[in-house]
Amino acid sequence: MTLRDIAYKNIKGNFNRYVMYYLSNTLVVMVFFIFANFIFNPVVSKVGTLGTKGVLAANTMILCEVLILVFTVLFTFYSISTFLKSREKEFGLLSMFGLTKGQIRRYVIYENLIVSTVSVITGLLLGILFSKLFFMAITVIMYLDAEVPFTISLKAVVITILSFIALFQGLSILVTLRIKNNNIAELLKGARVAQEPPKFSIPKTIMAIVFIAIGYTIAVISGAFIILTMFPILLFTVTGTYFLFTQFSVFITTRIKNNKRVLYKGTNIITLSQIVHRLKDNAKVLFIVSILGAVTLTASATVYSTQQSIKYKILLGNPHDISFMEIGEGLNDMSILEEAEEILRKNGHMLRNKNQVLLLRAKNQGELNIKSSKNPYRNPNTEDFYIMSVSDYNNLAEQFKKANITLAQGEVYINSYEFSVMGSKSEKLFINNEYITLGINGETYKFKLSGESIGGVIDVDRYRTNVAIINDKDFEILVANTPKEEQIMYYGYNIEDWERSTAAVDEIASILPDNYNIKFNEKIRTYVDIMQTMSLFLFIGTFVSILFFIATGSIIYFKMFNEIRNDRWEFISLKKIGMAYDEMKQIVSKQSFIVFFMPFVVAFTHSTFAIIALGNLLGDNITLYFLTVAAIYLLFQTLYYVFAKTMYLKQIKSFEI
Amino acid sequence: MSVLKAENITKIYGGKKGAMKVKALDNFSITIENREFVGVMGPSGSGKTTLLNILATIDTPSSGELYINGINPMKLDEKHTALFRRRNLGFIFQDYNLLDTLSLKENIILPLALEKVDPKTIEDKVKDMAEILNINDILNKKPYEVSGGQQQRAAIARALIHNPSIILADEPTGNLDSKASQEVMESLKSLNEERNATIMMVTHDPFAASFCHRIVMIKDGKFFLEIVKGGSRHAFFKDILDSLSLLGGNYNDIA
Ligand SMILES: Nc1ncnc2c1ncn2[C@@H]1O[C@H](COP(=O)(O)OP(=O)(O)OP(=O)(O)O)[C@@H](O)[C@H]1O
Ligand SMILES: [Mg+2]
Numbered sequence: 001m002t003l004r005d006i007a008y009k010n011i012k013g014n015f016n017r018y019v020m021y022y023l024s025n026t027l028v029v030m031v032f033f034i035f036a037n038f039i040f041n042p043v044v045s046k047v048g049t050l051g052t053k054g055v056l057a058a059n060t061m062i063l064c065e066v067l068i069l070v071f072t073v074l075f076t077f078y079s080i081s082t083f084l085k086s087r088e089k090e091f092g093l094l095s096m097f098g099l100t101k102g103q104i105r106r107y108v109i110y111e112n113l114i115v116s117t118v119s120v121i122t123g124l125l126l127g128i129l130f131s132k133l134f135f136m137a138i139t140v141i142m143y144l145d146a147e148v149p150f151t152i153s154l155k156a157v158v159i160t161i162l163s164f165i166a167l168f169q170g171l172s173i174l175v176t177l178r179i180k181n182n183n184i185a186e187l188l189k190g191a192r193v194a195q196e197p198p199k200f201s202i203p204k205t206i207m208a209i210v211f212i213a214i215g216y217t218i219a220v221i222s223g224a225f226i227i228l229t230m231f232p233i234l235l236f237t238v239t240g241t242y243f244l245f246t247q248f249s250v251f252i253t254t255r256i257k258n259n260k261r262v263l264y265k266g267t268n269i270i271t272l273s274q275i276v277h278r279l280k281d282n283a284k285v286l287f288i289v290s291i292l293g294a295v296t297l298t299a300s301a302t303v304y305s306t307q308q309s310i311k312y313k314i315l316l317g318n319p320h321d322i323s324f325m326e327i328g329e330g331l332n333d334m335s336i337l338e339e340a341e342e343i344l345r346k347n348g349h350m351l352r353n354k355n356q357v358l359l360l361r362a363k364n365q366g367e368l369n370i371k372s373s374k375n376p377y378r379n380p381n382t383e384d385f386y387i388m389s390v391s392d393y394n395n396l397a398e399q400f401k402k403a404n405i406t407l408a409q410g411e412v413y414i415n416s417y418e419f420s421v422m423g424s425k426s427e428k429l430f431i432n433n434e435y436i437t438l439g440i441n442g443e444t445y446k447f448k449l450s451g452e453s454i455g456g457v458i459d460v461d462r463y464r465t466n467v468a469i470i471n472d473k474d475f476e477i478l479v480a481n482t483p484k485e486e487q488i489m490y491y492g493y494n495i496e497d498w499e500r501s502t503a504a505v506d507e508i509a510s511i512l513p514d515n516y517n518i519k520f521n522e523k524i525r526t527y528v529d530i531m532q533t534m535s536l537f538l539f540i541g542t543f544v545s546i547l548f549f550i551a552t553g554s555i556i557y558f559k560m561f562n563e564i565r566n567d568r569w570e571f572i573s574l575k576k577i578g579m580a581y582d583e584m585k586q587i588v589s590k591q592s593f594i595v596f597f598m599p600f601v602v603a604f605t606h607s608t609f610a611i612i613a614l615g616n617l618l619g620d621n622i623t624l625y626f627l628t629v630a631a632i633y634l635l636f637q638t639l640y641y642v643f644a645k646t647m648y649l650k651q652i653k654s655f656e657i
Numbered sequence: 658m659s660v661l662k663a664e665n666i667t668k669i670y671g672g673k674k675g676a677m678k679v680k681a682l683d684n685f686s687i688t689i690e691n692r693e694f695v696g697v698m699g700p701s702g703s704g705k706t707t708l709l710n711i712l713a714t715i716d717t718p719s720s721g722e723l724y725i726n727g728i729n730p731m732k733l734d735e736k737h738t739a740l741f742r743r744r745n746l747g748f749i750f751q752d753y754n755l756l757d758t759l760s761l762k763e764n765i766i767l768p769l770a771l772e773k774v775d776p777k778t779i780e781d782k783v784k785d786m787a788e789i790l791n792i793n794d795i796l797n798k799k800p801y802e803v804s805g806g807q808q809q810r811a812a813i814a815r816a817l818i819h820n821p822s823i824i825l826a827d828e829p830t831g832n833l834d835s836k837a838s839q840e841v842m843e844s845l846k847s848l849n850e851e852r853n854a855t856i857m858m859v860t861h862d863p864f865a866a867s868f869c870h871r872i873v874m875i876k877d878g879k880f881f882l883e884i885v886k887g888g889s890r891h892a893f894f895k896d897i898l899d900s901l902s903l904l905g906g907n908y909n910d911i912a
Contacts, residue, residue: 260776263763269770273758573754576715577768577815578743580736 021079022119024554025168028075029123031547032068033160034134035061037127040153041135060540067544072167075551078285080175082559084108105176109169116168120161127160128152137539198280200250208248211240219613226613233613237606241290244602245283253279267583270574271590274567278591282559286599289552293603296545297626297633298610303541305625307534314530316455317417318523319400320355320492322505323459327517329358329487336518337491340508344495347504353399353494357458360387360475360482362468365444366437370429380418382429384464385438386488389475396457405451407471412436412447415456415467428452429466438468441482458490459521502528549633553640556595560644564651571652581653588648596641604630658727660823660855661689661712666721668707668878681707682718683878689823689857694849696869697859698897700904704878705859706827712857713825714742726822743768747816749826749858753808755800761811762787762796768819786814789851790844806837810844817854824848826858830865842868863901867894874904 039058084091091104132150215237222229253276256262263269279286322340326332344351362385370382390413394404405413414436416429430436430452437446447470456467470478479487495501505524512520571584611626668682681704689695699705710716711723714730723731730741747768748754755764762783769779787793790810795803800811809829816824829845830838846868848854860866867890874881884900886893 260780264766264770264774264776264779266771266773269759269763269767270756273756273763277758569754570756570758573750573756575739576713576742576750576754577748578739578741578746579771580739582736583739583771 018115021083021554021558022115024075024079024551024558025116025119025164026123026126027550028068028072028547029120029160029164030127030130031543032065032072032163033124033127033156034131035065035068036156036159037131037151037153038134038138039065040156040159041149041151042153060536064540064544068547069163069167071548071551072164073171074288075555076168076171077175078555079558080112080172081178084175084178105173108176109172112168112172116165116172120164120168123164124157124160198250198254198276200247200254202251204243204247205251208240208243211236212244213240215240216609219609222613238291241602241606242287245279245287245290249279249283249598250276267579267587267590271587274587275591275594278563278595281563282556282595285552285555285559286595289556290599290602290606292548292552293599293633294606294610296548297603297607297630298614300538300541300545301607301611301626301629302614303534303537304629307531307538308625310530310534311527314523314527317419317465318459318521319396319455319457320353320459321494321498321501321524322508322520322522323490323492325359325461325519325521326489326491327519328485329489331484332515332517333513334491334518336511336513339511340493343507343511344493344501344504347501347507349498349501349504350496351493352496353492355396355399355490355492357388357392357396357490357492358479359458359488359490360440360478361385361464361486361488362387362438362440364437365439366435366446368430368436369432380416380429381465385414385466385468386458386464387438387440387468387470387475387478388458389472390469391472393457393469400457402453402457405469407450407469409471409474410448411450411471412438413450413469414452415454415469416452417455417460417465419460419462419465428454436468440478441486443481445478458492459523461519461521498524499528549636552599553596553637553644557640557644557647560592560595560648561651564648584652585649588652589645592641592645592648596637596644600634600637604634659688659690660693660726661687661857662722662724663687663708663712664722666708666711666718666723668704668711668716669719681878682711684721685875685878685880687873687880689855691855692849692853694846694856694868694870695858696866696872697857697875698861698863698866698872698901698904699875699881701861703875705875707878708875709825709827709857709859713746713748714738743771744819745822747819747821747824749809749812749816749824749829751828751831753800753805753812753832755808755812755815757800760797760799761792761803761807764800765796765811765814765818767815772819782818783814786818789847790814791840804837805833806840809833809837809841813841813844813848817848817852823855823857826856826860828860828862829858830860830862835864838862838865863894863897866897867891872897872900874900876904 039061131152135150215233218229218233218236219226222233226233253272257272257276263272324334324337324340326334341351364383364385368382370380390405390407393413397404407413414430418427418429430449433449435446436449437444439445447468458467501524505522509520509522512518574584607626607630611623615623664686666682666685667680670679670681671677685704685708687695687708697705697708707716711718712725714723714725717731723729725741725745728741728745730738733741755761756767759767765783765786766779769782783796787796790813792807792810792814795807800808803811809832813824813829816826826845830841833841842865845854845856845858849856858865858869866872869886871883871885873883881904882900884893884896887896
């Protein structure tokens with residue numbers, strides 16, 4: 001029997017131990033291949049044909065590839081080390097039989113070669129299978145300008161195979177270098193020597209709490225300066241988290257253990273004693289999982305909520321899908337309106353609303369008391385206004401399902417709106433003023449402010465974001481005093497299925513008359529563009545998050561399964577002295593619960609503070625989005641926990657006395 | 658009433674789909690009275706461990722009846738069997754089976770903790786047990802930090818701390834040298850005499866067996882003969898050696 005035979009037999013016999021390692025590797029290979037296959041697709045590589053977003057997608061995926069590789073290095077290194085550590089006893093036996101260190105190394109390398117080759121092959125096959133699906137998804141999500149034809153790139157196949165075989169083998173050689181067999185007695189004891197009572201240092205335990213507290217405090221009070229304080233915050237929180245798992249967790253469990261009332265109660269005595277060791281042994285993994293979790297949670301919540309708030313913002317500022325403004329009412333050739341309607345009809349978009357509103361222009365003439373804001377990046381326009389009559393407003397308000405208003409003469413109601421880089425929170429601007437003084441056509445008028453709402457009934461533009469609504473009589477007088485050149489006619493359209501009308505809008509934009517007095521405004525192209533880009537980030541982000549998530553979960557699962565092998569006889573002897581299966585179940589449930597959910601709790605708390613800080617910056621309340629993302633995350637985590645626990649218990653149940 | 662009564666226990670292994678049938682126990686009966694210290698001996702493969710596992714309720718016989726304190730544990734479900742075992746039986750194993758993550762003390766109190774006995778009582782009992790077994794000084798050490806004999810004495814403390822009706826020991830001295838064996842056997846003897854513990858022990862070692870009140874010999878799963886201690890331990894040791902040579906097998910070379 002050769003070494004290779006032993007290795008092969010060993011894998012067959014230890015299927016359970018390898019299966020998670022194998023599955024995770026397969027998954028990583030699969031995702032890597034799918035991305036690579038997209039990047040090397042002939043259409044994608046011919047950059048121009050896909051449009052800018054295709055290029056963006058391809059670049060993002062290259063970044064992801066690098067990320068996946070870095071992550072695989074960590075994951076594989078960790079898995080192989082744990083795996084080897086759990087098998088020291090086996091190596092001790094092999095050296096007793098006279099195998100040299102070199103032979104044992106070769107044996108491990110064979111073993112790993114078999115597992116990694118199989119996972120690369122299955123990963124590739126699955127990757128090829130799911131590539132088609134992925135291409136379809138990308139095309140749909142991005143409304144890509146050209147359909148990506150499905151091909152299998154030989155280059156992608158070769159790169160995937162070479163990268164992973166090199167990576168797996170390189171790492172396994174590196175790790176096996178750490179196998180020492182100078183002390184067979186130690187090796188034979190295997191994990192038994194590792195069970196030293198874990199120690200903690202008081203200063204580091206205190207540091208864990210203090211550092212995290214400092215990090216959180218800075219995050220909360222930084223406000224808009226978060227860009228400057230971000231790195232100190234990260235430094236404090238990450239260091240604090242590290243100590244939290246390596247020191248504080250041991251400290252707290254040891255403290256609980258010292259309480260006899262708690263310790264001497266049922267299965268606690270075993271749960272607590274084991275969890276102390278388990279926490280210490282797994283501290284680094286739990287730390288990494290928590291940080292990765294926090295990053296994933298924060299990133300997805302941020303992308304998702306940014307998307308949502310930009311969407312909200314665009315819709316708020318543009319109640320109409322398409323609008324025209326004619327400066328100098330009735331003085332211009334407005335045949336463009338009919339042409340636009342014709343184009344829309346030709347493209348199959350029915351008109352839902354068609355509105356026409358007479359507007360005047362005004363400028364602020366008084367001292368305004370503008371509500372100050374925490375955010376220094378804000379710079380709202382509070383000087384320029386359109387004037388509209390209240391009956392026009394109410395007509396449109398009805399159409400857009402907003403509340404009607406009534407205004408006496410001399411009163412004004414303002415629709416304010418503020419452009420901002422990110423979807424910053426909208427605040428009422430003028431509400432602190434009792435009177436607004438407006439200069440209209442050279443004359444100054446003072447109006448009593450009756451109210452303000454954010455967002456109005458006509459599309460805003462860069463020059464004037466605010467609309468002042470006044471009583472019809474006041475409006476008539478003003479119109480009568482304004483020459484036609486200064487009057488503005490606003491034409492607004494809402495169309496069916498506007499999110500898919502980019503082509504029609506492009507066509508309209510291409511035939512706009514060369515007249516400075518006719519202005520065209522639409523929200524469709526910006527909206528679709530932003531939504532697609534964000535969806536792309538979300539899609540790829542979700543993909544990578546899931547990958548991280550499964551891989552980190554696998555690390556925990558993997559560790560649990562290696563430990564269960566070591567604990568096997570403990571469970572057997574517990575069973576012998578009369579521990580019921582229910583009680584063992586309790587122990588296992590509690591332990592796996594802590595191991596699985598402690599990282600989640602830490603990740604969640606970290607992200608909460610990150611989100612609070614980001615909320616300060618974005619000025620928006622993104623709690624709801626964050627909670628949604630966190631809930632999804634929790635759901636997956638729970639599924640994983642249940643799965644791991646079930647497998648674990650199944651294993652325990654199978655132990656014969 | 659006897660503490661333990663096993664009647665016509667038969668255990669057949671295998672027999673499914675071509676596997677060779679092995680009759681590990683063949684109509685074996687044994688009765689153990691309160692405060693007795695009984696040894697079970699027999700050649701390798703004669704069915705000693707099988708018998709002990711059945712008495713310990715961790716294995717079920719193919720036929721036969723078992724009563725411990727008048728209760729038939731085979732009639733209980735999994736959970737209640739476990740509870741029954743934990744309350745009525747104490748175990749001592751050849752390889753100690755102490756949990757490495759727990760200190761000796763924590764290992765010892767395990768049966769009481771599982772029963773949620775209050776901490777004060779637990780402390781008193783541990784003290785008492787440690788006194789008898791002379792492991793006071795090492796109570797806070799972990800199993801791998803002490804010798805095999807010390808581990809076994811801790812295991813004995815664990816087996817006895819909840820005052821079980823009977824202690825079942827499978828080759829408790831199997832892994833120990835003669836000095837440690839003697840210490841362990843002395844401990845069992847004093848527990849039997851001073852604490853009225855009822856003990857049944859499987860052993861290969863005639864020296865360990867000489868601490869018992871009576872020895873039941875088993876061969877090929879059947880009752881072979883029984884010898885009862887008459888006079889001194891030394892005389893009993895000689896009796897045991899003689900009977901073992903009758904038993905044949907690998908005992909011949911010891912005698
Ligand atoms: N699980 C099993 N399946 C099949 N046969 C078994 C099983 N366990 C024991 N046997 C057989 O039953 C017989 C009695 O075994 P047992 O372990 O009870 O012997 P023992 O007296 O304890 O031997 P030793 O002194 O070597 O420990 C042996 O022939 C053995 O091969
Ligand atoms: Mg045996």
